[in-house]
Amino acid sequence: MSEPKNILLAEDNPLDIEMTLNALQTNHLVNEVVVVRNGAEALDYLYARGAYAHRVAGDPALVLLDIKMPKVDGLEVLHCMKNDAKLRSIPVVMLTSSREESDLLQSYKLGTNAYVVKPVDFSSFIEAVTQLSIFWTVHNELPPRVAREAE
């Protein structure tokens, strides 16, 4: 099995970041979780530009996107990624506290791979994040192009 890969977490709420990191790290899922605080930073990271111009090459294995973020929101980031041939194959999980049907419909229309409503109940939140991370970073077969680049 290949080694665990990076996760990009786009989340503006520091407490949510702390909780998510706690959940992921408790389960020893990844080597590195890159945390960005808004959609603009997320796009900078994905395109390796701006503050991330000199980052280590390679796409994250999974992107966790909060919907409500300042500047550029999660739906816009998703829209950009799914309209870019290079980024389209990166799995995206919309991670949000919203139960609004419009958000869910919009996310699936834009091509999200999964949509998770952050539960208030922390244990189910951890379970959800863990399941997703395991699924997308360990079990999920990456498309050939990404797999080749990873080698």
Add this chain to the structure above:
Amino acid sequence: MFRGSPRLARMFPQAPPIRRKLMVMLLVTCGAVVMVTCLSYFIYEFWTFRRTTVSQLDLLGEVIANNSTAALAFDSADDAQQILAALAADRHIVAGGLYTAQGALFARYPAALAEGMIPAAPDTDGRHFVGGGLAIFQPVMRNGKRLGTLYLRSDLGAMYERLKLFAGTGALVVLASLALAFFVSRALQRQISEPILALAETARAVSDRHDYSVRAVRQSADEIGQLTDAFNHMLGRIQQLNQELEQRVLERTAELRAANQELEAFSYSVSHDLRAPLRHIGGFAVMLEQHAGRSLDDKGRRYVAVIQDSATRMGQLIDDLLTFSRLGRSEMRREPVKLNELVEEIRQSLQAEINGRHITWRVAALPHVSGDAALLRQVFANLLANAVKYTRQRAEARIELGADGRDAGETVIFVRDNGAGFDMKYADKLFGVFQRLHHSDEFEGTGVGLATVRRIVQRHGGRVWAEAKLQEGATFFVALPSATARASSAPSKNS
């Protein structure tokens, strides 16, 4: 025929009847006038002619009688015969005779007249109408002395011939006048019928196409012209009112939409922003437990547990409240819903709550209703979940579903349980938001379930109510307007 408009076709069964009516009226009037004129003329002519005939016969009788005095005086039958032969000049004289003063037949005309065609003895003097003819007995006098009697009989044929001719002429006149009246009235009735037909045509356009912009053309200044004006004025008013109404509907819709969007934005931010701190309270309580669980005593662990439970409960409340508020705004669909299938699905999904308890279900055959399947599912899910919840303390739980007799355009479905029930004193509070009749340490809940039930049923045009006895059970009734009742009361769009 008025195609496409059954209502107008009913109003005017055969079109255009007004033309035919006017025509028939004119023809009947004209025909009657001509007939009466002809008939009165005919009667007048009949009497005049009859009188003329009588006076001519009288005159002839007098002349012949005067001429016959000598023949009678000298008892010369040959002379008398010759005098009577002069009657041949009038072809309507069918018989003639001379009687002596003693009453014996002296001479006859025509000479070969059969016996019996002439009276054997003279009757009283004067005129006698006999079978289709007129007869006179004229005294033959000389110097005040009666010499005998003259008998003349006319067959009135001249009169009948003339009357026949007259009747023929009369009939021709009637026919000719009717023909003339037909052509004249056909031209004249247009003046009346055409503006009316034009008006009817316009009314049909309005009724068929709901086009209030058409106008009838005013063709005359008379009452029909006034009617046309009034009709046009009315159309204008309807058109104006329609436009105003549409404008008002548009404005109201826009206002409603704006208000709805505001509400939407509000509930969106509630669901995002209110939930985030709650998630942190719950989440960090768990992290605290993980981090310091071992160093906490029982009291400390209980506090952490209470924090977690309260956060979960608050989250549940927010969810329920948002669902409830969305109910009033979401679009509602109408489709046939098979209640038995719905109830069966809900019962399957309640297995976790039932959790091995023994519940006796009695589900009767439920009718199909018309409504939004997802919303009605919520109604019965809430009612059944309540029934399961409030029978929890029963060793022998019974839940019954059935339909009350369909009456007054309603379908009534009830859910009955033998659970905790409630005091009917508080029945009016039962369906209010956040209203609870039990303590949450006895039966958990947010107080939104029955409020949701009521709102959904009300949106379907129905009503809900409940009957209960404390510790003996409760029955919840859902009354939905039945499909047939609604179909007949709803105005259809195309009529």
